[in-house]
Amino acid sequence: MNASAPSADSLRAALAGLLDGLPPKQAAQAVDRLIANYRGTTPTDTPVLRDRSDVAAYAAYRMPATFEAVRGALGALREAAPDWEPRTHTDVGGGTGAAGWAVAEAWEEQPPRTTVLDWAEPALALGRELAAGALDMEWRTARIGGALRLADTDLVTVSYVLKELTEADRAALVTEAARVAQTVVIVEPGTPDGYERIIAARTLLIEAGFTVAAPCPHSGACPIEPGTDWCHFSARVSRSSLHRKVKGGSLPYEDEKYSYVAATRFPPAPATSRITRRPQIRKGLVLLDLCGPDGLTRDTVTKRHGPLYKQARDVEWGDSWPPEDEG
DSSP states (O other), X not given: OOSSOOOHHHHHHHHXXXXXXOOHHHXXXXXXXXXXXXXXXXXXXXXXXXXXXXXXXXXXXXXXXXXXXXXXXXXXXXXXXXXXXXXXXXXXXXXXXXXXXXXXXXXXXXXXXXXXXXXXXXXXXXXXXXXXXXXXXXXXXXXXXXXXXXXXXXXXXXXXXXXXXXXXXXXHHHHHHHHHEEEEEEEEESSHHHHHHHHHHHHHHHHTTOEEEESOSSSSOOXXXXXXXXXXXXXXXXXXXXXXXHHTOOSSEEEEEEEEEEEESSOOOXXXXXXXXXXXXXXXXXEEEEEETTEEEEEEEEGGGTHHHXXXXXXXXTOEESOGGGO
């Protein structure tokens, strides 16, 4: 392990070095195809990343966003289980290893041994190059689907994978993850259909004896009426110059919307409530949309609340509420 801990900056630096010289036009063409697949509705049943040009485009286009989304989910998990430290980690469908980087950062003092499983050998090869000398990872080719069998491990992550599978294979994969792991973290796009896949996975995990650690403050039924809304969160992603060229954007950042569930076999301490929308800051008050044990509510925090008002002005979408020292 290098002296410098894995981080968003070190990942960007590794990407910049590996992708130096990649023709932006070639990468952009591959990205266009990947975006069409990413936003599509039909499971592929085949690897999305076919060759090195696809993988390089994916790394520039998606890897920083996947890292930030998984980092957000892991941050909430760590708040709910601050004393738990995984020694082993399996990343199912991990591609170029973005989740492995996020896990290594989350437990940077003693990162777990990560095994990345993916059915696209070009993705594993590029991920191996990116991680060389920085992360302790093992890279294995495996068909991701209902027939996959996993070895016992402390932590399983499945990020942006369920969409690529049939409904039956999704259920089988989540059930298998629950069989072998102490903690399972699943991340999907922050879209209505991504949220539906997360809710289905959440139900399977609870049926397997897991307790939801995050984002939900409970393991009961989701209070959102199906079809009326969806639970998702946002992560700020810094764009490299190559990232901006590939995506045709000018802003130095973008916001990645994602849905997730983190569940454990041991008792976690979930948030009292979770902020489910961007806080609305008005003159002298802050409006917080919350999900709590009693369902969806709105909390109005004013200057009369003293220190709590200042804290309300600083919280972000996805944070727990109230602060621990005010609980």
